[in-house]
Amino acid sequence: GQQVMQIPQYQHVQEGEDFTTYCNSSTTLSNIQWYKQRPGGHPVFLIQLVKSGEVKKQKRLTFQFGEAKKNSSLHITATQTTDVGTYFCAGDNNAGNMLTFGGGTRLMVKP
Amino acid sequence: NAGVTQTPKFQVLKTGQSMTLQCAQDMNHEYMSWYRQDPGMGLRLIHYSVGAGITDQGEVPNGYNVSRSTTEDFPLRLLSAAPSQTSVYFCASSPRRRAGEQFFGPGTRLTVL
Numbered sequence: 001g002q003q004v005m006q007i008p009q010y011q012h013v014q015e016g017e018d019f020t021t022y023c024n025s026s027t028t029l030s031n032i033q034w035y036k037q038r039p040g041g042h043p044v045f046l047i048q049l050v051k052s053g054e055v056k057k058q059k060r061l062t063f064q065f066g067e068a069k070k071n072s073s074l075h076i077t078a079t080q081t082t083d084v085g086t087y088f089c090a091g092d093n094n095a096g097n098m099l100t101f102g103g104g105t106r107l108m109v110k111p
Numbered sequence: 112n113a114g115v116t117q118t119p120k121f122q123v124l125k126t127g128q129s130m131t132l133q134c135a136q137d138m139n140h141e142y143m144s145w146y147r148q149d150p151g152m153g154l155r156l157i158h159y160s161v162g163a164g165i166t167d168q169g170e171v172p173n174g175y176n177v178s179r180s181t182t183e184d185f186p187l188r189l190l191s192a193a194p195s196q197t198s199v200y201f202c203a204s205s206p207r208r209r210a211g212e213q214f215f216g217p218g219t220r221l222t223v224l
Contacts (some may be wrong), residue, residue, distance in 0.1 A: 001170070009151070033212065042201060042215040043154065088153055096209035097161060098169060101146075101153035 002027050004091045006102030014110050019079050021105035023072040023089035031092045032065055032072045033099065038085045046074075079109050112137050115216035117202050123222045124192040132187040132219050134202030142205035143185040144169070144213070145177065147198040154201065160185055161208040192223045 003026040013019050023032065031050045035043040047056055049065035049072060056063045062075045072089055086104040093100065118133045136143065141162045146154040156169030160179040174196060176188040185204075189196060199220050203213040 004153075006153070035213075042218050043203075043213070044215070045212045048212060090154075090213075092210055097142075097159065097167070098156055099144075099210045099213065100170070101155070103151070103153045 002091065002093055002100045004089060004100045004102040006089055006105055008105055009103065010106045010108070012108045012110065013079050015081060016078050019076040019083070019107055021074050021087050021089075021107075023074075023091075023102050025070045025091045025100075027091075027093075028069050029091040030069075030094055030096060032069075033090045033092070034063060034072075034074055035088045035090065035101075036085050037088065037104070041085075043088060076107075079107070081109050081111050083107060084109050114138065115202055115204055115214050117200075117216035117219050119219060120217070121220050123224065124189075125224055126192060126194060128192050130189050130192065132189075132200055132202075132221070134185045134187065134216060135183050136185075136204040136214070136216075137183065138204065138206070138214065139182060140204035140206050140214070141182070141208040142210060143179065144203050144205075144210070145175070145185070145187045146201045146203065147171065147196075148201060148218075149198050157187065157200075159210070189221075194223050197221060197223045 034046040037043045054065040060077045086106045088104045089102045090099040144159040145157040158177040202216040
């Protein structure tokens, strides 16, 4: 079945440093979604990418979808303590009825 | 709107007991799903539904049953609890009949002794 891998598993950064998490799928995706989960909370939707090579920005967050639609990345510029949490990517199967989540990258920010 | 609600927040079961985790949404969403989240792992899909009366298996369905008699409710039943089912369970919904943007509930933390 479809597998979605995410690296790194953990990342410690100093406040103000940049952060990137990478997502790779074993199959071509119809779209990819990103979620953020704060410690003790539930996942919250951030964005969905659909087109090959798509790049979207949300303030300090930049999301990319690979040309082959098998990989994606999330880059945070100048991290803040409010960015702390686990970031998940999730790939949609071609039938559109199931999301496969990556294992997540836990971001810790030292003030 | 309350969004997606889940009850209970916490539950402790003994091996072999059965129970139902409740999930309800008031957004008139077609798609609903159940995930489990284990430490250090992502979310794994247990069961999903693309509309009332329709359910299907996800990635890890064994030991769980679901039903979708109304658009609003999507209960998850544990038939005979096992320690391997100790996890945090999240219910989620999505507006259309596909796995688009997921709105998650607050979760149920289940421990099976």
